[in-house]
Amino acid sequence: MRLTTRGRYAVTAMLDLALHGADGPISLADISRRQEISLSYLEQLFAKLRQNDLVSSVRGPGGGYRLARGGELINVAEIIDAVNESIDATSCSGKGNCQSGGVCLTHYLWDDLSQQIHRFLSGITLDGLVHQQEVQRVVLRQAEESDSASC
Amino acid sequence: MRLTTRGRYAVTAMLDLALHGADGPISLADISRRQEISLSYLEQLFAKLRQNDLVSSVRGPGGGYRLARGGELINVAEIIDAVNESIDATSCSGKGNCQSGGVCLTHYLWDDLSQQIHRFLSGITLDGLVHQQEVQRVVLRQAEESDSASC
């Protein structure tokens, strides 16, 4: 199983969209500034997010990205899937050929674990995150930081 | 979060010990053969397992490893921890300094996820695995394979 910066960045960026995208598209430059993620890297991630119909884009000045559907219809598991981080914890990617054609001793353990994780992450929507107190606190802090930066 | 071959190998090897270690220590050479894991790699893993008091060793001919306690007292989470695969899914290793000293937007999400995974894996003991039907089936298959190999 892999869960690294890539998946975390993708979820963070999507959450940023959910938080700030209410009136009009958000540019990757904005997200890059607020979330401290390299612009080029964001571009790569958003290419995948777009391919997977999680965001739609508007080109040209004033353009950017918006969520392809409401934040209550997008869950964290599909974001991570989109950027190619498999949540699967088995070594055989669920195929069951981990030891000489058959399953290895611990295949079912990792399979169960994968399902647990997937269930947990599918149950969390962007809207769900937006409404969490802890997230709101971070949003406020980020707003202050950008204020002081502009002085 | 990392969950790769290292952690999987460690759990598989420990389960092999739980399955075959009833009367006397098991050599890494045996485990290597049955579970198709390189001997040298097993030695590295068992160094860590020993440091973490999960196995005890007997040197010399006829020697090998045995579980340091009963299989009902060893859970999967501690095995994975022992071989240095952190189950933590945050980028800051739980420290909460992921964005300019504070927590990042998704810190609590990954923190929750880490706890979920840890709870799941701590709930599974070696004994629990030993008694699973699916595991028993694999054990039978491995026994057949070693029979046909010795002909």
Added chain:
DNA sequence: GTTAAAACCTACTAAATAAGTATGTTATTT
């Protein structure tokens, strides 16, 4: 219509980590 902002695209590089190999030394039983 020019300019500038932004998406979009592709290839490359560097760093980190995992996986595996090699080559021993030491303890202990037979």
Added chain:
DNA sequence: AAATAACATACTTATTTAGTAGGTTTTAAC
């Protein structure tokens, strides 16, 4: 004394991630 197996360390290779560089295309605004 010989063989077995733990114990130890250093090294190599492969893979993956993270990030960079250098473009092109589209389109709104001036």
